[in-house]
């Protein structure tokens with residue numbers, strides 16, 4: 187089996203930084219990423235896109251190029267367009283490239299698989315014409331594709347505002363922005379404002395985006411509830427309620443966004459310990475200050491270990507890189523601690539914004555915990571909230587029992603889209619704290635593999 | 651139906667031809683199949699195996715599996731994760747896509 191000293195999974199800011207630090211210190215290291223180019227979600231395609239598009243996306247996006255240059259210079263090897271479908275506690279990694287599956291192993295593994303958008307079911311969210319804001323941004327970053335007729339943007343979170351600002355600069359007709367954060371979020375967020383002011387540039391940037399969007403005459407609707415997407419075969423209109431009552435907007439495109447959560451499928455399938463984070467409303471792995479998980483030799487850093495944003499991800503990646511160099515015997519404890527000091531300080535500074543953002547953009551408990559009976563919760567198996575409630579009241583009082591009984595979470599996405607929603611629905615109905623009810627148990631492969639691909643598996647040692 | 655997406659006008663693009671639902675469509679090199687079909691005006695990429703309702707790419711990052719399509723005769727491929735190639739044949743997937751096998 188192919189073997190490496192260090193394998194890093196994910197080529198976003200966390201993975202790129204970890205690889206550069208480790209390779210510069212002399213470790214043999216490979217970075218594996220599903221995308222065709224480095225950069226992760228935030229810096230997607232940054233070194234291949236036309237200059238004009240990069241300018242439109244803003245300076246925060248363009249600064250990703252520096253990180254990629256440092257990675258390229260470091261001598262770490264790079265495997266793009268390669269999907270990880272398994273990692274076990276023995277640090278054996280299942281990869282898939284060009285339809286060919288293989289196994290490799292490593293002395294240490296750093297998981298830096300980043301975040302995904304929080305899936306939040308609402309009536310009509312499966313209609314063509316409804317997609318996530320992240321999807322809209324991927325179309326813009328990687329293909330220069332933007333809404334043609336107009337778009338309504340709904341939800342809460344910095345990404346929604348950022349995309350609206352990027353669309354405005356691209357000349358897109360934004361029909362409306364619907365702010366779905368509950369009213370009392372602002373007061374809760376104010377408690378965290380003093381701390382957030384240490385990194386006030388984030389707040390100023392958010393205010394600048396809002397101001398420019400308002401100056402451009404884009405209608406903002408506040409404190410939206412009861413969002414419905416309406417249409418037969420594709421989206422025709424949206425309906426919602428605000429302080430003035432029921433509203434309707436005719437549109438063929440709705441982009442929704444409710445924040446991001448760690449993409450924890452790989453770390454959960456590996457068997458790393460996780461806990462429910464009540465502030466971020468998601469499962470996140472238990473890690474120490476170096477990113478070490480509960481399993482020996484496996485670290486998890488960046489947004490995949492809890493949402494901290496791109497800057498914190500880069501510092502956390504560097505720390506995990508240093509720790510790898512240290513544990514593999516190329517750096518003393520003192521040297522590691524010395525090298526780490528600046529990153530630890532910058533990271534702690536940057537994370538000061540998080541409690542403020544988490545409180546400000548927190549989705550409403552009703553939206554998360556009590557979708558209407560007719561709302562499809564599991565998109566793949568087409569299971570409604572009503573069916574899940576029935577199963578609950580028939581005595582199946584745990585997320586995995588409900589999965590087994592209703593098939594929800596058993597479709598092609600393997601529960602990625604309904605895991606959080608079902609866990610929160612169960613917790614809400616039972617009136618218990620999250621964390622007591624578990625999430626789905628995740629089993630390999632975490633990406634679909636065909637029988638043919640498994641049959642041609644390379645790297646399985648004959649004597650095993 | 652008019653397209654709900656458009657391409658920004660950018661200089662120096664390289665184009666190839668692919669076949670989407672029997673129509674020859676010019677698309678830029680390096681684009682994903684999901685991006686290409688949306689830009690070409692196809693709103694929906696498949697129907698579901700259970701109720702038969704139409705679906706479209708939702709996340710574009712490989713986590714939702716709504717973008718399953720038949721690409722070059724092979725069903726159940728994630729269109730948002732596959733890059734276009736000259737002459738590629740792309741079809742909406744009906745249900746599980748098994749009838750294509």
Ligand SMILES: Cc1cc2nc3c(=O)[nH]c(=O)nc-3n(C[C@H](O)[C@@H](O)[C@H](O)COP(=O)(O)OP(=O)(O)OC[C@H]3O[C@@H](n4cnc5c(N)ncnc54)[C@H](O)[C@@H]3O)c2cc1C
Nearest residue numbers: 196198199200220226227228270299300320488489495496
């Ligand atoms: C769609 C989306 C758009 C975002 N856009 C922005 C933005 O514009 N600005 C901003 O500040 N923040 C953005 N974020 C937030 C984002 O999480 C950043 O904080 C930052 O990208 C996190 O860096 P990271 O290194 O932890 O992970 P990421 O940058 O997410 O990188 C993770 C990498 O791992 C790869 N990967 C994941 N699973 C596998 C697997 N099984 N096999 C192989 N490779 C895998 C992914 O393809 C990705 O390249 C976005 C998040 C999402 C989900």
Ligand code: FES
Nearest residue numbers: 710712715717730
């Ligand atoms: S659009 Fe979600 S997996 Fe392709």
